[in-house]
Amino acid sequence: MDKETLDLIQSIPKDVWLQLYNDAPKPMLRQFGKLGEDLAKTLRLITFPVQCTAFIQDRIDEGFKRAIQKVPEERRVTPPEGLILDIADKLKHHDSETLVGKLYVELLSASMDRERNNQAHPAFLPIIGQLSSDEALFLLRLSKKKPSLYIKHMLTWDLVTKEERELLLEGKSFPFYDEEKNLLDMTLHPEEYFYPNNFYIYIEHLNELGLLEYTNEATSEDWKRWAEIKSIKYDMWCIQLTKFGELFFKCCTDALVSLDK
Structure with missing residues (x-):
């Protein structure tokens, strides 16, 4: 929310806000008891000056309803304002x-769950808006293949077919984590993405966001066997996913898994 909007909100007396809120139609969030009431009040008070259409408010309410x-x-808690x-x-x-x-x-659902609110890292908020559907699918694939592999041409950026x-x-x-794994089963498939190129x-983008890491260095005796291949x-x-990336995946698992449905 920009500074001008916040300044406008803060300039209006609190009793005016309360009257506006009390006069407003009862939002769908109120059906969820005190937590729903608290969320509804916060949303209504903050959106009144900029609320243009009922459609926008309904969209917000629906998202919060789904999260709750x-x-x-018994696990519901109030998330940070x-x-x-x-x-x-x-x-x-x-x-x-x-x-x-x-x-x-x-992210919102995790933040209001007593058993999951440790997963709701505030840095996830700007990350979500930067993800494409292909990149979300990329995270899902990395979560299933630990570690994952990709094959690259030594001298060009052309995709390996x-x-x-x-x-x-x-x-x-060869062995990974004391388990013999088929290399083809571990390898990512660029052709399955919407924009394979x-x-x-x-x-690179997911690495810059701190969600994944990669290496081609020999970090173990097992890895050195790649030289034979x-x-x-x-x-x-x-x-593979970084620790931060694993936390992001845990927080947003349901949304990411829906890509495979």
């Missing part, structure tokens, strides 16, 4: 049925 419904009643207002502002522009909207709902990948890795495996861009034409990179 995901939390068992700053987070409430920031997410409400985001939901004005993103329907809760969209991927980005779902991610905001998941499915046929090249299979020819190079078919039937090859952005595959390397996604890696790779050729002068290809290189193999190990890629």
